[in-house]
Amino acid sequence: MSMMEIRSLTKRYGSKTALDDVSLKIAKGSIYGLLGRNGAGKTTLVSLISNRDFPTSGEVLLDGANVKENDRALKNICCMGAEQLLPGYMRVKDVISSMRYFYKNTDAEYANALCEKFGLDPKKRLSRLSTGYRTIAKVIFAMSSGADYIILDEPTLGLDANHRELLYKLIIERFNETEAAFVISTHLIDECAGLFERVFVLREGRLIADEDSDALRRSAYLVEGKTAEVDSFIAGKKVLTRSEVGSFCSACVSGGDVPSPDALPDGLEVSQPTLQQLLIAMTEEG
Amino acid sequence: MRGYLGYVFRGREGLRSYAAFMGAALGGLFVLHLFILIVLVKDDYFDHIDLMFYEGLGSLFAGAFFGIVTERLMKLSAFGGVSRRSFIIGTGVAGLLFAALTSAAIQVMYIITELVYRLFGMGLDCMVMSGIGTHRSEVAIAPRTIIFNAAVTFFGIMLIYGFSVLFVGLRSRLRRAAPVITGAVVVFFGYSYDMYAGPLGELFGMLEDRLMFSEYAVAPEIFGTAASVNGISMTFGDGVLAFVVSGVLIFAVMYAVFALAVMRAPLRGRG
Missing domain, CATH: 3.40.50.300 (P-loop containing nucleotide triphosphate hydrolases)
Known part of the structure; x- marks a missing residue:
């Protein structure tokens, strides 16, 4: 070919x-x-x-x-x-x-x-x-x-x-x-x-x-919830990007399987990022 | 290479564009000659006139148009996946053929204009004829005169083509410095021609001598055949060859600079 x-x-x-x-x-x-x-x-x-x-x-x-x-x-x-x-x-x-x-x-x-x-x-x-x-x-x-x-x-x-x-x-x-x-x-x-x-x-x-x-999309996941809970969840994990709006926080975590909702602390949500979200996380400065 | 040459000679932006530009320019010069004829015909003093607009202005227009066409072809070849090497070789070949065709077209226009002038009892001197001055009616449009004048015109076109490609090449590499450098080269050529300075001056001096003495070779029945400069015998063929070869050499030197510039120039258009 x-x-x-x-x-x-x-x-x-x-x-x-x-x-x-x-x-x-x-x-x-x-x-x-x-x-x-x-x-x-x-x-x-x-x-x-x-x-x-x-x-x-x-x-x-x-x-x-x-x-x-x-x-x-x-x-x-x-x-x-x-x-x-x-x-x-x-x-x-x-x-x-x-x-x-x-x-x-x-x-x-x-x-x-x-x-x-x-x-x-x-x-x-x-x-x-x-x-x-x-x-x-x-x-x-x-x-x-x-x-x-x-x-x-x-x-x-x-x-x-x-x-x-x-x-x-x-x-x-x-x-x-x-x-x-x-x-x-x-x-x-x-x-x-x-x-x-x-x-x-x-x-x-x-x-x-x-x-x-x-x-590539499956290689990361988004975690959203209250700042303290998100921070505690992502501790020790490879975080591509983290953004905070008021008391709300969102983080894109790279590597590992997407945790099942049952395994998550209350108040946290996980989702598959879109390619654009993932790209933003991968290419963000700082 | 074959595709690129095919486009240069049959496509929209090569020979067709150039011929359209040149046709308009020569048409304009023809009208200018007719206007001058109308003015002169009222004056009994003139029976022939040295204008040389076709050779002079015609060559200038030809050089400018060749530069425009070359720049367009450079952009199109970048778009069309033509390598720089093919572009340079193809455009060089095109330059020689365009110059030859332009030279022939200028001679055709000269003959037509001369015949129109004759209808009114006047004559138009081509570059070679302007030096002879007498017995012009016998030799003004004789094949030898036309061939010799075509060689001189070819030299002029190649010289202006050279300036033109030099400018295009430098512009692709150095942008704003191109007019300054090309201008300096033009001034240097002009200085060499006027002052007979350096090797270029020698070349121009030699060509001028050849032009002058070969004019005799154009009309041997009038002026005889024996003509020599510094002991070197001049013939009609020597003169024709000297102008053609010198034109190609001067073009080749400036084209080499163009080629070097293009080989290292990123090909980009407007953003």
Whole structure:
């Protein structure tokens, strides 16, 4: 099976380390979440995978071949970033017709069908599109590219709830049809959580989790109740985060099985955190 | 590489964009020539005029348009998963072919304009003709004149293309310093040309001598064939080759700087 392997990737900008010794594997036929706070290194990672930027050290391999200056490998990777690489005066239909020169498996018919579904006028110039529609256009270009690895950086930027729902549905449909690997970097974690089979979590440039999405959620639990009781319960346990509002306290505890309600002191409640709650707990500063 | 070259020559942002820009610019210059003709036709004093707008302004426009197209192609290639190496090689090949086509297009425009001028009893001097001055009606649009003028025009286009890619390359790497450095290089070239200073001055001096003496080779029936500079015999072929090769070499030097800059530049668009 086709596989992308990222080995010890590090990127430094002067004294700032944007990405620190990140290693992970992306296999065709899975949907991955790339999660982390602003400045965690998600966009840097996408730029390095697509050869748009240079790593300070480390390498990106596709089926064993380094993607650096490798046209054959790069043709299998289509990265949609938040940045605007395409000239603003180009019309959406011009970009769609140009895609075939770069990605030989481009499905122009599918791209036009997506334009219709999203209500995007293909005759419009990119510069004339709203933020949301510009994002939609870029997502359409990436999804119709026919590439084996489709990396979507902030694909929901500026999209309304209806368009986001439609996008999630289309990603699943496309994934089922093509079995391409999708890597989705987003801040709308709970909305996308159902898509992800596996998640990568970055914190300050370091990969702090590379796990199956469900297993990651099961690796922690939330305890809520009165402060004194919560504090007494979590004593000696690995606490990811603890927050207090008045006399009420909530803590996210990592590791171990979720205690059954019968085993809990009165007044305490436990629950499974959502992926977003867990991410907040994992990536909170301090 | 093949896909990228296919896009450069058949796609939306390569040759098609460049040809559209150039077509508009040459069309504008043609109108300007007609306007000048209308003004001159009233004046009995002139029978021909040295304008050289096609070679001069035409080359400037060509360089600017090539720079614009190169920058667009750089962004598109980053979007389309084209390696920097393929982009650099492909754009270099495109540069040479675009310059040759532009040079040919300029000669076509010159011939058309010259014929229009002749209808009104006037003549338009191309760069080579402007030095000969007499017997122009016999040789103004002779194949030898046109080929030689195309070589001189090609040299000019390659020079301006060189400045253009230098600017684009430096801009991708150094951002705000690019206009200053490119401006300094342009001034240095201008200084070398005016003052015959340094190796570049030598080159320009040599080319100018070749231009002057090869003009005789353009019309041997009028001026004879024997012409020499510093004991070196000049022929028509020498002159054509000197301009073409020098143009390619100067472009290659500036393109090498462009290539080095692009090879180390992160490719990013607007955020």
